[in-house]
Amino acid sequence: MSTGWAPLLAALGGLAGGLDVPAGDVDLAKTAVPEGGWSGRRVGEVLDVAAIERVVLLKALTSATGGHDLQAIRRMLDVAAAQPFLDGPAPRALLDAWPEGSVWEAVILTRDGTVFGFSADGERACLRGPDGRSGCFAPPPATD
Secondary structure, eight states: OOGGGHHHHHHHHHHHTOOOOOTTOOOSSSOOOOTTTTTTSBHHHHOOGGGEEEEEEEEEOSSSOHHHHHHHHHHHHHHGGGSBOOSSOOOHHHHSSSOTTOSEEEEEEETTSOEEEEEEOSSOEEEEOTTSOEEEEOOOOOOO
């Protein structure tokens, strides 16, 4: 074999063996989804609203300002803290990037570094954790 192929084969071997992902990176898109999600747990047991460091708004199909949308997401999570998650994990479509039916999409960062994906439509709000678990809850009624 020509020595000209050695660097290419070494690079391909590294790809075949897997990539070293930096410790702080989080995969909210392709993590394996464990069966059952967060059924039986309350929203506040999974995500403590007081521990939210930052909400990154990715999508908002509303006529409100971004600030109002961010407040609405925080309020939704705060009011729903005592609610149990609905049975079963979140439907995959609602947590896909830019699902047609979602009103809000956000990434939520907590003080301890945990990252959650958030999506909501008029009937349910869903969270996905970095371990692939997910769950939905009924969003509280909107306030004026």
